[in-house]
Amino acid sequence: MHTLDEIDVEILSLLGEDARRPFSDIAETVGLSGPAVSDRVARLEDAGVINRFTIDVDRSTIRGGVPIFVQADVGGASADVDPLRERIGDADAVEHLFVTAEGDVWFYARAEGRNVRRWLEELLGNGDLEYRVTLMDDVEWRPSLGGTAFALTCAECGNTVDSEGESATIGGDAYHFCCPSCRERFENRYARLEEGA
Structure with missing residues (x-):
């Protein structure tokens, strides 16, 4: 198992800033x-560290709306979180x-200016849920990889996978394990x- 080194982290950081940056740059x-x-990026993809390359669209430049931040109090009932999410x-x-x-569940949205309350009621339900709405003045989204410690986790036990770990492709997917017994x-x-399916 090859662990992430400083160059891998720097590559991830550069791709995080601009996923279309040429490999030559x-x-x-x-x-x-x-x-x-290119080989390192392919290895990071195979290892499941990089899942996809995406774009970050600034929706404010292509459509209007009232920028709001909503904090919905689900109350810790895990059964209610997934459908709401x-x-x-x-x-x-x-x-x-x-x-x-x-x-x-908290979220940032650009709601239609005249019907924010009605839109929220339709989205969250009439009185089913307590929530707080904050009108946003300015929003800046800056995901960063700097200073982040990267570690793969074991697919069996959840422990950190270090240089002693192993990787395996099972059923077409890459999995990482902290030790041979977890892999087994x-x-x-x-x-x-598979036999029972």
Whole structure:
């Protein structure tokens, strides 16, 4: 198992700033060749560290709306969080969605100016849920990888995978394990589930 080194973290940081940055530009910054950067990015994709390359659209430039931040108090009832999270996440006006450790759902959206209350009632339900709405003056979204410690987690036990760990492709997906016994337990359970299917 190859752990992430400083160059991997720097590559991730550069791609986080601009996912369309050419590998030749990244190579110049990190001191590698373009093909070496391409190989590292492919390895990070295979390992599941990079899941996709996306764009970050500033919706304020393409449509209006009232920028609001909503804090919905679900009350820690985990059964209620998933349907609410899905419903909110599917709304076109919602740009960022968060679930707190307490199980509450917070989100940032650009709601239609004249009907904010009606839109929220339709989205959250009439009186089913307590929520607070804050009108936003300015929003800046800056996800950062700087200073973040990256670590893969074991698919079997959840522990951190270090240089002693192993990787395996099972059923077409890449999995990482902290030790050979976790890999063996996972493979055995996977095989039993495949036989029962």
